[in-house]
Amino acid sequence: TRTPVNVTVTGAAGQIGYALLFRIASGHLLGADVPVRLRLLEIPQGLKAAEGTAMELDDCAFPLLQGIEITDDPNVGFDGANVALLVGARPRTKGMERGDLLEANGGIFKPQGKAINDHAADDIKVLVVGNPANTNALIAQAAAPDVPAERFTAMTRLDHNRALSQLAKKTGAQVSDIKKLTIWGNHSATQYPDIFHAEIAGKNAAEVIADEQWLADDFIPTVAKRGAAIIEARGASSAASAANAAIDHVHTWVNGTAEGNWTSMGIPSDGSYGVPEGLISSFPVTTKNGTYEIVQGLDINEFSRARIDASVQELAEERDAVRALGLI
Numbered sequence: 001t002r003t004p005v006n007v008t009v010t011g012a013a014g015q016i017g018y019a020l021l022f023r024i025a026s027g028h029l030l031g032a033d034v035p036v037r038l039r040l041l042e043i044p045q046g047l048k049a050a051e052g053t054a055m056e057l058d059d060c061a062f063p064l065l066q067g068i069e070i071t072d073d074p075n076v077g078f079d080g081a082n083v084a085l086l087v088g089a090r091p092r093t094k095g096m097e098r099g100d101l102l103e104a105n106g107g108i109f110k111p112q113g114k115a116i117n118d119h120a121a122d123d124i125k126v127l128v129v130g131n132p133a134n135t136n137a138l139i140a141q142a143a144a145p146d147v148p149a150e151r152f153t154a155m156t157r158l159d160h161n162r163a164l165s166q167l168a169k170k171t172g173a174q175v176s177d178i179k180k181l182t183i184w185g186n187h188s189a190t191q192y193p194d195i196f197h198a199e200i201a202g203k204n205a206a207e208v209i210a211d212e213q214w215l216a217d218d219f220i221p222t223v224a225k226r227g228a229a230i231i232e233a234r235g236a237s238s239a240a241s242a243a244n245a246a247i248d249h250v251h252t253w254v255n256g257t258a259e260g261n262w263t264s265m266g267i268p269s270d271g272s273y274g275v276p277e278g279l280i281s282s283f284p285v286t287t288k289n290g291t292y293e294i295v296q297g298l299d300i301n302e303f304s305r306a307r308i309d310a311s312v313q314e315l316a317e318e319r320d321a322v323r324a325l326g327l328i
């Protein structure tokens with residue numbers, strides 16, 4: 001039998017947490033043969049609801065679930081963590097300026113980064129889901145100098161999956177026929193879903209579509225604004241699809257991408273594709289044996305260049321703002 005993996009989920013009592021925890025416990029995060037121990041990290045007001053979720057987890061009698069611990073202390077929550085899913089964040093409320101939002105989240109992600117630095121297992125992998133995800137990941141990473149920087153990642157897999165689904169719908173293909181799609185940049189409205197290297201049943205997607213206007217006026221805004229459309233329809237923000245994407249992100253990171261395909265992850269830039277080193281930006285990546293690599297050598301056309309640059313510019317501004325606040 002395999003050693004259990006310690007998985008910490010912050011914001012465990014929230015709606016993404018509720019959609020996420022049961023799938024982790026049933027083996028979808030790491031594999032059907034990997035036992036897990038869950039740590040639920042919440043703020044004091046969230047502890048009671050987290051206890052309720054833990055009761056339901058107990059009631060599922062998941063064979064792989066070897067324990068649940070609930071805490072409001074990051075030092076306890078990340079102790080021995082192998083995987084950390086940072087979901088809890090401070091949402092933007094009405095009238096809140098970006099600086100206020102970044103500062104409030106700094107108050108969450110800086111101490112969590114420090115606790116990860118001091119207490120997590122040596123092989124810790126971090127996925128930041130809570131928004132603004134890329135910059136929150138940067139804040140946590142900066143507070144964890146002893147952890148290799150590349151272990152801090154931000155979620156753009158939901159955007160990736162949304163783009164796959166839109167493309168499948170447009171072309172009548174199955175999502176499983178679509179490969180090599182890329183989300184570039186920030187998980188925000190400036191993100192750039194790129195189909196110029198994507199393949200649909202082996203054919204170049206941009207050539208299959210052959211409609212730049214659809215790309216610019218329909219596909220890109222539909223993917224980028226999907227979160228708002230879900231809120232409008234559901235009366236609440238994406239939860240199950242976000243949890244699913246978090247599962248996909250970590251599963252792919254741990255278990256590898258398929259030959260001839262790649263995925264999108266927000267990761268610290270090494271300067272590839274003109275993205276300033278250190279920014280946590282989304283790239284096309286392949287994964288293998290728990291590590292990832294940026295796909296190199298893609299030809300970036302003018303249409304893509306302008307959109308990647310705009311999103312990266314936004315990330316640089318967020319970085320400068322958190323730097324000015326002393327958060328990194």
Ligand code: NAX
Nearest residue numbers: 011013014015016041042043046088089130131155158242
């Ligand atoms: P909820 O408001 O339902 O839940 C958030 C939970 O986090 C609450 O239970 C709260 O008590 C807890 N929390 C707050 N501060 C905490 C802290 N310091 N430590 C531990 N727990 C803390 O939000 P939910 O719908 O679950 O969304 C969570 C985050 O995901 C939001 O920031 C949201 O913007 C973000 N999203 C990110 C997505 C992505 O693709 N990267 C997509 C979905 C989602 O919008």
